[in-house]
Amino acid sequence: xxxxxxxxxxxxxxLSLGACGGSGGETTQPGTTDAPPQQxxxxxxxxxxxxxxxxxxxxxxxxxxxxxxxxxxFAEVGETxxxxxxxxxxxxxxxxxxxxxxxxxxxxxxxxxxxxxxLVVDSVDVTDDRELDKATEEYxxxxxxxxxxxxxxxxxEDAFDEMYDAYYDGVIQDAYDVTPYDxxxxxxxxxxxxxxxxxxxxxxxxxxxxxxxxxxxxxxRSAFYSNDFxxxxxxAPVQVVENGGTVESAESAAGDAEPAAADSSDAxxxxxxxxxxxxxxxxxxxxxxxxxxxYGENPTSTELIAQYSNLMAxxxxxxxxxxxxxxxxxxPADAAYYAExxxxxxxNLAEVA
Numbered sequence: 001x002x003x004x005x006x007x008x009x010x011x012x013x014x015l016s017l018g019a020c021g022g023s024g025g026e027t028t029q030p031g032t033t034d035a036p037p038q039q040x041x042x043x044x045x046x047x048x049x050x051x052x053x054x055x056x057x058x059x060x061x062x063x064x065x066x067x068x069x070x071x072x073x074f075a076e077v078g079e080t081x082x083x084x085x086x087x088x089x090x091x092x093x094x095x096x097x098x099x100x101x102x103x104x105x106x107x108x109x110x111x112x113x114x115x116x117x118x119l120v121v122d123s124v125d126v127t128d129d130r131e132l133d134k135a136t137e138e139y140x141x142x143x144x145x146x147x148x149x150x151x152x153x154x155x156x157e158d159a160f161d162e163m164y165d166a167y168y169d170g171v172i173q174d175a176y177d178v179t180p181y182d183x184x185x186x187x188x189x190x191x192x193x194x195x196x197x198x199x200x201x202x203x204x205x206x207x208x209x210x211x212x213x214x215x216x217x218x219x220x221r222s223a224f225y226s227n228d229f230x231x232x233x234x235x236a237p238v239q240v241v242e243n244g245g246t247v248e249s250a251e252s253a254a255g256d257a258e259p260a261a262a263d264s265s266d267a268x269x270x271x272x273x274x275x276x277x278x279x280x281x282x283x284x285x286x287x288x289x290x291x292x293x294x295y296g297e298n299p300t301s302t303e304l305i306a307q308y309s310n311l312m313a314x315x316x317x318x319x320x321x322x323x324x325x326x327x328x329x330x331x332p333a334d335a336a337y338y339a340e341x342x343x344x345x346x347x348n349l350a351e352v353a
Contacts, residue, residue: 052142055112059147062105063154081175095198102202106209113213117220118231129303140217148210160199168192203272218287225303269333278341284318285345
């Protein structure tokens, strides 16, 4: 590791040592008594597993649909340059389908997550900290990590690589010696633009909705720490009064604002896989700082004490992954994004140092 990264590790480690040093280890005591009583007819716990299986199946079926459509496209277009020219619209239709299906899938995953957290409250004993934490994390593990990653590999990487190899680097490249250069160059350039634009849009949809899933997970966990089990309330838009009494949601107001400076790197040439890794790393420390703040306000909370060991396990896993990063091998864009993310982490950790 490079020195700058080691400093982040050291700071985080110092905080982790001090965060719950007085707890004396994990507690087996139940949560505070002000948690809402269990509903008279709670849903069976295995309904949580079935719910997640349905979400995973949605990811799998969406991926399969795109791959099946791609296979049909390859069969219909053929393997010659003339076949390609006659089928440009069909190829663009597949690109458009990949974008729209990814956007819709991500939106469903966000909505499903919110429904899942409601089901968690109805399905488990919310005074059992371990059981509540386990059920809450299951959606994160199964969807945010596994399902989204599998979809990324199958569509963003493999399927788009197949399109690139078949057309841009395939039949069009093969026609170089037998096609007037001006015509060939235009077709070659157009093919790349169509491929690149669609792939970028797919990544944006994947990344944005995956980030939303994480944000919801983090918000719910914070609420549960505080014995707030009103999941609908957690996600209710905040109402603000502006423009002489006009009422609009905070989400709507944010939509009209200028994008945050931190988003500027999304289109800066950062490697998507590296960006996803760094985003996940930053997300962990955002959650970590929230935990430290909550603990500082309520150091006797059994919910927070019970959560500590699990958070430290995530910390160890996250640091193990990041320790493999060699900043000397990063591209200029990746190095800039690395510096940007670590700077934000420094600033965030400094609030609770």
